[in-house]
Amino acid sequence: MRGDYLILAGVLLFVLVTTYYVVITGISPMPSSRTSRRKINEILNLAGVCAVVDLGAGWGDLAFSIAKAMPESETMAYELSPFPWLVMKVRNGLFGPRNVTVRRADFRKVSLAGTDAVVCYLYSELLEKVRHKLEAELKPGTLVVSNVFDIPGWTPEAVHKLYDSQCPQVYVYRVPDRTAAAVAAGVGLAG
Numbered sequence: 370m371r372g373d374y375l376i377l378a379g380v381l382l383f384v385l386v387t388t389y390y391v392v393i394t395g396i397s398p399m400p401s402s403r404t405s406r407r408k409i410n411e412i413l414n415l416a417g418v419c420a421v422v423d424l425g426a427g428w429g430d431l432a433f434s435i436a437k438a439m440p441e442s443e444t445m446a447y448e449l450s451p452f453p454w455l456v457m458k459v460r461n462g463l464f465g466p467r468n469v470t471v472r473r474a475d476f477r478k479v480s481l482a483g484t485d486a487v488v489c490y491l492y493s494e495l496l497e498k499v500r501h502k503l504e505a506e507l508k509p510g511t512l513v514v515s516n517v518f519d520i521p522g523w524t525p526e527a528v529h530k531l532y533d534s535q536c537p538q539v540y541v542y543r544v545p546d547r548t549a550a551a552v553a554a555g556v557g558l559a560g
């Protein structure tokens with residue numbers, strides 16, 4: 370009986386904490402689909418990137434698949450919600466891969482300097498805010514791959530349509546050059 374109550378309390382804690390983080394972040398830890406993960410891996414592989422960051426890594430599906438697809442690369446997986454982060458941490462500890470670092474952090478508060486490529490599965494209102502951070506901290510030309518949602522204010526380099534009802538497209542961007550010279554020349558201004 371005592372065990373039943375413990376399980377019930379655990380489930381309740383999981384639901385309450387996870388719901389709380391869905392409310393504060395505005396998004397659930399829903400993983401990218403297998404089709405979109407495959408497409409994102411293909412894009413990153415073609416670009417030959419080394420240091421990848423997953424902004425909001427959820428349960429780790431995308432970050433782990435990138436790390437497995439590119440064993441020479443290093444993937445940083447940031448996640449704020451405690452249960453998805455814990456699952457990722459345990460998954461990573463038990464099964465690897467070793468080229469993933471799992472960190473519980475608000476990605477808005479960490480430095481992205483030195484990143485070759487950013488991947489995300491967020492939503493457009495949040496991406497509009499994140500865009501300013503990407504412009505401020507990443508080198509112009511850095512690859513940004515957004516699953517499903519576009520980044521308002523940027524023009525995609527490519528949009529890959531997928532036969533997948535959960536993840537119907539993947540947007541590919543390059544961080545625009547917003548230095549004074551580029552602005553004067555009208556380069557990299559996509560909105």
Ligand SMILES: C[S@@+](CC[C@H](N)C(=O)[O-])C[C@H]1O[C@@H](n2cnc3c(N)ncnc32)[C@H](O)[C@@H]1O
Nearest residue numbers: 394398400401425426427431448449475476490
């Ligand atoms: C839709 S899931 C994507 C999971 C994973 N990237 C994938 O594609 O499989 C979005 C995740 O972003 C996380 N998230 C949203 N805002 C965040 C923030 N500011 N810092 C860290 N994680 C955040 C949410 O908690 C959620 O787990």
